Amino acid sequence: MIRVLLAGAGSMGQAWLEAIHADPGVTLAGVADLDLAAARRAAPGLPVGTDVAVLAAETGADAVIDVTVPPAHHPVTTTALFAGLPVLGEKPVADTLARALSLVAAAEVSGQLFMVSQSRRWNPQLFALRAMTGTLGRVGSVSTDFHRAPRFGGFREKMAQPLLVDMAIHAFDAARFLLGGDPVTVSCQTWNPPWSWYAGDACATAVFEMTGGARYLYHGSWCSPGAETSWNGEWRVSAEHGTARWDGDNDPIGPAVDAPDGRYSGIGGALRVFAEALDSGVTPMGEVHGNVLSLAMVEAAVDSATRGRPVLIDEVLARAHEQAVREETRTDVREALRGWTDVRATLGAA
Ligand SMILES: NC(=O)c1ccc[n+]([C@@H]2O[C@H](COP(=O)([O-])OP(=O)(O)OC[C@H]3O[C@@H](n4cnc5c(N)ncnc54)[C@H](O)[C@@H]3O)[C@@H](O)[C@H]2O)c1
DSSP, X not given: OEEEEEEOOSHXXXXXXXXXXXXXXXXXXXXXXXXXXXXXXXXXXXXEESOHHHHHHHHTOSEEEEOSOHHHHHHHHHHHHHTTOOEEEXXXXXXXXXXXXXXXXXXXXXXXOEEEEOTTTSOHHHHHHHHHHTTSOSEEEEEEEEEOOOOOOGGGGTOSSHIIIIIIHHHHHXXXXXXXOOEEEEEEEEEOOTTXXXXXXXXXXXXXXETTSOEEEEEEESSOOSSOOOTTOEEEEEETTEEEEEOSSSOOBSSOOOOOOTTOOHHHHHHHHHHHHHHHOOOOTTBHHHHHHHHHHHHHHHHHHHHTSOEEHHHHHHHHHHHHHHHOOOHHHHHHHHTOSOHXXXXXXX
């Protein structure tokens, strides 16, 4: 039985509470939130606090689930790791690529597991599409069409790049998983149609060259009323020996493959994988090193759209690494970051 602390009792925190309660191998030890009333509402009768390290010492918890807002991911996860607790964190790994690299180094220095939950990767239908892709020979391109018209209100309607920063990371991460490849370059344009209810750019097209030469094409909009796609988007894999398609909601269409293991689905699946990794000591999919290039795709796409030219992912990584070293406040983490001679090699292949 693993006793976890939930950090962040907001809207996604509620979904994580349900996942924790649904997993017979995991139990809730307490809730940390800057808003103590929200923490109390989330877990009546259980210990609450504003600081995960203090709450961990009080409760003797085994691990932390970080579901705070993205700017808090870096401080909360760093505190937890150096308090000796493994962390399962919501996407994105951090609010900037530089702080994501700092968290990679913090995981290395502390020796604790830090796994990022990309909930949309944990989808048996995506696993099936990946298995189909594996039978089709060399891949020419993978594309995602994402068209919806949600009215969130709140922070998303004020962000400069709401679609790329808040949503597209799911598709980018799934594309890496599907191809077993990583991004090399990106060319991206973003824009905001006249009827948009977002302040920032709600539409984007991006073409990534991936390792191995396949192209990944993303076309998305968050203000596209009518004929909406699924939240996963619509996918097409075009390969040497055929094609596979997925509407994001139903079983993919393509060559026959064995049904993948359906135990790992959504955030409940990520939680189960995390718990099993703590038990076995085996590094799970989603461990922070392997996740960071999904955030790099977002940051590079925004950079390409801003500069109006293609961008090399390695340039974006090098810049983020310099920034991470410059801004790091922990000496041990800064030394670890300085020791990296090749950021991409440190992060490892997809
Ligand atoms: N996987 C998905 O499909 C999905 C969907 C929605 C949100 N998310 C992610 O979940 C995370 C949380 O999003 P949300 O919509 O629940 O946000 P939210 O604003 O509803 O809740 C965040 C909570 O974190 C708390 N918080 C902020 N700083 C803190 C700190 N330093 N220590 C402790 N608590 C702190 C806030 O008080 C708030 O209660 C984000 O990273 C978001 O990207 C993922």
